[in-house]
Amino acid sequence: MAGDPRYAPGQVKDGRVICGAKNKKAEPCGLSPAAGATRCGRHGGNSPQAKKAAERRVEEQRARDALERGVRTLGLPVDIDPGKALLDEIHWTAGHVQWLREKVQDLADEELVWGRTQTENGIGPQGAVDVTTEKAGPSVWYELYSKERDHLAKVCALALRAGIEERKVKLAESQGALVAEAIRRILAALNLTPAQQAMVPEIVPQQLRLLAGGNAL
Ligand SMILES: [Zn+2]
Incomplete structure (x- = not known):
């Protein structure tokens, strides 16, 4: 029966x-x-x-x-549904990529190549030094952007290979990008002091990651 x-x-x-x-x-x-x-x-x-x-x-x-396997390779949490972990990662990474893309677009041409890549603080023979090394290389922002973009492509490809619907992958991507854009507009409107602006690169990715982890969208 x-x-x-x-x-x-x-x-x-x-x-x-x-x-x-x-x-x-x-x-x-x-x-x-x-x-x-x-x-x-x-x-x-x-x-x-x-x-x-x-x-x-x-x-x-x-x-x-x-x-x-992919979720483990990426170092994502394995205690939640791996499909959800991947979509969360896409969400957060897409936000970060969008954020960095705008940052790179804001850079002047010469800044893009002559990025400030290193700042040294310390005591030299002449006393205290605060040396900023200008290196002929892509700016740190550009390097971060490329790296994060590669990561996003990798996670998306993995998700699609694992059978997650393309629609869901695209949705996670666009939601993340929208959030980053909103954050950028808010920050621009706030007219932050240089000291506050210096904290932005740390705070924004951190909050984006929290957003993805908490799945607020
Ligand atoms: Zn039988």
Whole structure:
């Protein structure tokens, strides 16, 4: 009888999965299921439908494994649903990318190449020094932007490969970007002092990350 828990598919007996189909003695069959199936060959485990379902299960498992591996590689929290962890990461990273993109666009051409890359404070032979090294290289902002953009592309590709719908990935991306844009507008309107502005690069990413983790959107 369908739905009877005694004959349910996928049941475990003595530590192994068995075919639970009802046999002539009205007991669960007890044979090993066909590969990837929930029933043995005698109870339909080799039928075309069963084979198709088995293939689908194998595929789903593979996608789940890839997803979990990816989430671990990225150092994301594994105690929540890996799909959600990825979407959160996309959300937060997209916000950060958008934020950095605007930062880079605000830079003058010469700043983009001659970025201030290093500031040293200390005591030299002439007394206290505060040396800012101007290095011929991409600005720190530009480097951060490229790095974060690569990361975003990687996370998005991983999410799509793992079977997360493209629609959801795109949504997480655009929501994150919208938030970053709103923050930038608010900060611009506030007319911050240089000291306050100096705290922005630290505070904004931090808050964006909290937003993603708390899933406020
Ligand atoms: Zn069986």
